[in-house]
Amino acid sequence: MSTGLRERAAAELARTRQRSVGLTDAVDDDDLVRQHSRLMSPLVWDLAHVGNQEELWLVRDVGGREPVRADIDQLYDAFKHPRGERPALPLLSPAQARAYVREVREKVLDLLDTVELEGRPLVEQGFAFGMIIQHEQQHDETMLATHQLRVGEPVLVAEPPPRSRAIVAGEALIPGGPFEMGTSLEPWALDNERPAHPVDVPPFFLDRAPVTNAMYQAFIDAGGYGDPRWWSADGWAHRQEAGLSGPAHWHGDGTYTRFGRREPIVGDEPVVHVDWYEASAYAAWAGRRLPTEAEWEKAARFDPATGRSRRFPWGDDDPTPEHANLGQRHLSPAPAGAYPAGASPAGVHQLMGDVWEWTSSPLYGYPGFRAFPYREYSEVFFGDDYRVLRGGSFGTDAAACRGTFRNWDYPIRRQIFSGFRCARDPRPGELAD
Structure with missing residues (x-):
C-alpha cells in the first residue's frame, strides 16, 4: 500500500469518524440510548457497532493484534x-462507547503506518480499510435516518x-444494446458489485429527473391511495x-416534518420516504x-x-459538490435541475x-459472484424478498x-x-426512422 493510499485511508477514516461524532454528540445521553423506532437501533448501538467492526477486521484480522473488547462481539453482531x-x-x-471507538481507532492508525498490505485480497489496494470506511458511512446514514424519526427539538x-x-x-x-454492468476494477467496490459483466438492455425511456413532491401530490389528489387498480395485491x-x-x-395539509422542523412541502424536490409499493x-x-x-x-x-461504462454519470472523476447532493451537506433532496x-x-x-x-x-448476485470477505454482507440477502435501490441520497457519503x-431493502x-x-418501453413505431 503506497504512502498516498495510506494517507487517503487515514484521511477518510478521520472524515468519517467526524461525521459519526457529530451525529451522536448532537443529542444527550438519554436520546443516545433510546430507541426512536423499532425499525432502528439506539444511536449508541450504531456507534459501538462501527467500532466493533473496525476492531474485528482491522485490529484483529489485518493487524493481528490482541482484541480490545472480545467480550462485546456478540452484543454488536x-x-x-x-x-x-x-x-x-x-x-x-455512551461514555464507554466513545472511549471504545477512540481506543480502536488509535490502534488502527498505528497499524496503518506499518502493516504489510500485500499478498491477500483483503488488504490489496487497502480494501479492508475502504470496507470499514464504507461500513461506518452506511451506519452514519442509518443514524441520520434515526434522527429523522426522533421526536424533539431540532438538533441538526x-x-x-x-x-x-x-x-x-x-x-x-436510453439506446438499446449491451453495456458493461458492475465492476472488476474499482478497488473498494464490495462483493455484490462484482464482477463486471455484459448485459444487453433493450431501448427504453427514463425520467430525466426523479419524481417530485408536486408530481406525487397529483397522484394523491387523483385518489391514487384509494384505487386498488394501481397497486399490486x-x-x-x-x-x-x-x-x-x-x-x-407528510401531514396532509401541505407540510412535512424534516429533522424536527415542520415546513411547507417544496414541490420541485424529489419525493422521499416512499416505499417500493408506493x-x-x-x-x-x-x-x-x-x-x-440494469436499466438504471x-x-x-x-x-x-465511447461505448464504455463510466464510474459516474458525469465521468470517472470523484463527486464534488457541483455534481451531486451527497454527504449530508444538506438535510433534504435538492430541486430537480x-x-x-x-x-x-x-x-x-x-x-x-x-x-x-x-x-x-x-x-441477486451477478454471474460469477463470490462472497467476500463474508457471506453476511450481501449473499444472505439474495432472493425475492428485497428490492434494489440505486444512486445514493443526500445522506449517503461519496465513499459509499x-x-x-x-443498496436493498424490504x-x-x-x-x-x-x-x-x-421508465417505460418504447411504443410501437416510436423509434422508427
Whole structure:
C-alpha cells in the first residue's frame, strides 16, 4: 500500500469518524440510548457497532493484534440481535462507547503506518480499510435516518441545497444494446458489485429527473391511495394494513416534518420516504413502470460516444459538490435541475445523491459472484424478498456511493431516504426512422 493510499485511508477514516461524532454528540445521553423506532437501533448501538467492526477486521484480522473488547462481539453482531431487541441488551454506555471507538481507532492508525498490505485480497489496494470506511458511512446514514424519526427539538443544522439551475422535465431515450454492468476494477467496490459483466438492455425511456413532491401530490389528489387498480395485491394489502395515505412525514395539509422542523412541502424536490409499493403504484397510475436495476445502471454509466461504462454519470472523476447532493451537506433532496454538471450523456439528472431510487429488481448476485470477505454482507440477502435501490441520497457519503453501488431493502420500508423515477418501453413505431 503506497504512502498516498495510506494517507487517503487515514484521511477518510478521520472524515468519517467526524461525521459519526457529530451525529451522536448532537443529542444527550438519554436520546443516545433510546430507541426512536423499532425499525432502528439506539444511536449508541450504531456507534459501538462501527467500532466493533473496525476492531474485528482491522485490529484483529489485518493487524493481528490482541482484541480490545472480545467480550462485546456478540452484543454488536447485527445478525444475532434484531434491531427491536437491541435496547434490552447490556450495551456500552455512551461514555464507554466513545472511549471504545477512540481506543480502536488509535490502534488502527498505528497499524496503518506499518502493516504489510500485500499478498491477500483483503488488504490489496487497502480494501479492508475502504470496507470499514464504507461500513461506518452506511451506519452514519442509518443514524441520520434515526434522527429523522426522533421526536424533539431540532438538533441538526445544514445549509439548504442549491436551487434549480436547469429546467429538467420529460424523459430521455436510453439506446438499446449491451453495456458493461458492475465492476472488476474499482478497488473498494464490495462483493455484490462484482464482477463486471455484459448485459444487453433493450431501448427504453427514463425520467430525466426523479419524481417530485408536486408530481406525487397529483397522484394523491387523483385518489391514487384509494384505487386498488394501481397497486399490486401485496402492495394494496400493505397500504390498507399500514393505513398509508402519503409519504412518511407528510401531514396532509401541505407540510412535512424534516429533522424536527415542520415546513411547507417544496414541490420541485424529489419525493422521499416512499416505499417500493408506493413507487410502483405511482408508476402504474402514470402509465409507466419502475426501471430495472440494469436499466438504471446503463442510464447512469453508459457513454454512447465511447461505448464504455463510466464510474459516474458525469465521468470517472470523484463527486464534488457541483455534481451531486451527497454527504449530508444538506438535510433534504435538492430541486430537480440543481446539479446540471452531474447529468449523464443522455441528459438524465440527479442519478447520484438526493434520494435512493427504487428499481423493480430483486437482489441477486451477478454471474460469477463470490462472497467476500463474508457471506453476511450481501449473499444472505439474495432472493425475492428485497428490492434494489440505486444512486445514493443526500445522506449517503461519496465513499459509499458509486455508479455500481447496490443498496436493498424490504418493499415496505420507507424510513430510508427513498424515492424513484419512472421508465417505460418504447411504443410501437416510436423509434422508427
